[in-house]
Amino acid sequence: MRYLLLCCLSLTVLQLTAQKVYTPAIETCGCNFEVDSSFVRNFPEKFRSDLTFSHRVDSSIKMICGYLKVPENRKDRRSRMIRLPFIILKSKNPGRHNDPLLFTSGGPGNSSLGWVNGISRSNIINDRDCIAFEQRGTKFAIPYLRDLVLDSVMREAYRRNLPKDSMWIHGIKLYKQRLLRKGIDLKGYNSDETVADIADLLKVMKIDSVNLIGGSYSGGLMMAVAQKIPSKVRSAILDSPLPMFSPIDEDEPRHFMEALHELSERVNKDSAGERYKNLEQQFHQYFLSINNKTFGIDYQDTLLKKTIPVQYNKNELLEIIVGAMLDFNQLKDVPYMITEMIRGNHRPFIYPKIDRILTKFPSPDGMRMSVYCADQAAYHDQRIIQQLYKLYPYLEGFRINDVWKEVCDCWDVPPLNAETKKPFYSPVPVFIGDGIMDPACSPLYMQQLKHYLPNAQTFLFLDRSHGVGGKTFATLVEAFINNPYQRLESQDPRVVAY
Known part of the structure; x- marks a missing residue:
């Protein structure tokens, strides 16, 4: 018995010493953040204006900006420290509440800092501070997990009409090698680490109560925060959330088809019904x-200074349709887009896509790949994904997401903590909104979350897609945050309690 006890104690000591011992700290700075200099050096000069964040917040609002300094990998006691930007907008109200609103963006991989421009014009700033927090590995974090090699490889694939999937995997391998050569520990980029970052931010700022707001991926991330540090969370606001427990690749093709069905039913009923x-x-x-068809288009290549034939197939066309359905401003154009494609008129839609691939930098950030592989792909069942192709044979071979199993086999990061992936019950009051034509995170996710959140209020936006936003959403959110337990009513007939 004594021997067993000594073994257990030894194991506990080993586990503790493997953890990074650290104290989170804040380093203040100006509010015009710049992208990690190690990335900027390799970025074309003409695009560098996009690598600086300049806010558009009224000068009457006080801003506090800085970096949170935390370990890159808390499980490695030798891990280096990284720097994560944040912006605090201070309410001018001397009687403001002591429970700020904290935002971080979705994707995963999107920058969060631009949120301050919109929230600075919201009524919410009248009563509480607002904080934008940049996730690790994203655009203005240091380091920024980005390399341009995948963009270069895919340009070569399109210019020479090489196999796209195998070239993508080749580019992923080079991408990973370059990040590793910079000393980046890819195992440190997942939602567990980001949740710990938010907990550290609240700790070092001495914030005892916070309201969380996030959308899509960060909707699920915010609920993971509520799972890990429930005593700190006063309320949460989720826009088109992706729950942590949902395997998106097993769901999203079905969500896409449901959204297309809803759109089709609508156009059948309106004045354009005959046309569509x-x-x-x-x-x-x-x-x-x-x-199994391949199409071609003549593209005016400005780099080669000549016209080149570029091949594409149904996957590029489907990517265009999904992208338009995700964008509320383009949603109304989708019936026309599909009809024109069926007529064989691909050029107005495919040319801009090819141009973006050959002249811009659309490949995913390394942070997106690390988080997606750890959080999602590690938990996907390939048999279920194949069932989707049998159910929808016209989608066979099409991947809605730019990260899939073979990519993650190359990226090779450990899976997210299984506890984080499990659903959990919570009394926290939550406001959830989603669009009925959301092709990514169906309103089904609202219902699933509501089951575990008895104090949740859910609203379905009948003319919206993914990322609801808009005036009615803002009005409901403002009312909710003032009194999270009071039942809300929508005055807009296009928005209904769900």
Whole structure:
């Protein structure tokens, strides 16, 4: 018995010494953040204006900016420290509440800092401070997990009409090698670490109560914060959330088809119904008919200074449609877009996409790949994904996301803590909104979350897609944050309690 006790104590000591012992700290700075200099050196000069964050906050609002300094990998006691930017907008109200609103963006991989421009004009700033927190590995964090090699490889693939999937994997391998050569520990980039970052930020700022706001991926991230540090969370606001427990690749093709069905039903009923009649059925028939076809377009290549033939297939067309459905401003154009594609008029849609691939930098950030592989791909069931292709044969071979199993096999990061992936019950009051035509995070996710959150209020936006936003959403959020337990009513007939 004594021997067993000594073994257990020895194991505990080993586990503790493997953890990074640190004290989170804040380093104040100016509010015009710049991208990590190690990345800027390799970025083309003409695009560098996009690498500086300049706020548009009224000068009457006091801003406090800085970096949170935390370990890159808390599980490695030798881990280096990284720097994560934040911006605090101070309420001018001397009687402001002591529970600020904290935002971090979705993606995963999007920058969070631009949020301050919009929230500075919200009524919320009248009563409480607002904090934008940049996640580790994203655009203005140091380090920034980005390299341009995948963009270069894919340009080569399109210019020479090489196999896209195998070239993508080749580019991923080079991408990883370059990040590792910079000393980046990819195992430190997942949602568990980001939740710990937010907990450290609250600790070092001495914030005992916080309201959380996030959308899509960060909607699930914010609920993970509520799971890990429930005593700190006063309320949460989620826009089109992706729950941590949901395997997105097993769901998203189905969500896309549900959203397309809803859109098709609408156009059948309105004045344009005859023009776009049976849109969904036509979509099915057309994309099934081009399953194995390759198309070509003449592209004016400014780098080569000549016209080159570029090949594409149904996957690029589907990417264009999904992208338009994700954007509320383009949603109304989707019936026309699909109809024109069926007529064979691809050029107005495919040319801008090819141009973006060959002249811009659309490949994913390393942070997106690390988080997606750890949080999602590690928990996906490939058999279920194959079932989707049998259910929707016209989607066979199409991947809605730019990170998939073979990518993650190359990226090779450990999976997220299994406890974080589990659903959990919580009394925290939560406001959730989603669009009925959301092709990524279906309103189904609202219902699933509501089951575990008895104090949640959910609203369905009948003319919106992914990322609801807008005036009605803002009005409801303002009312909710003032009194999270009071039942809300929508005055907008296009927004209903769900």
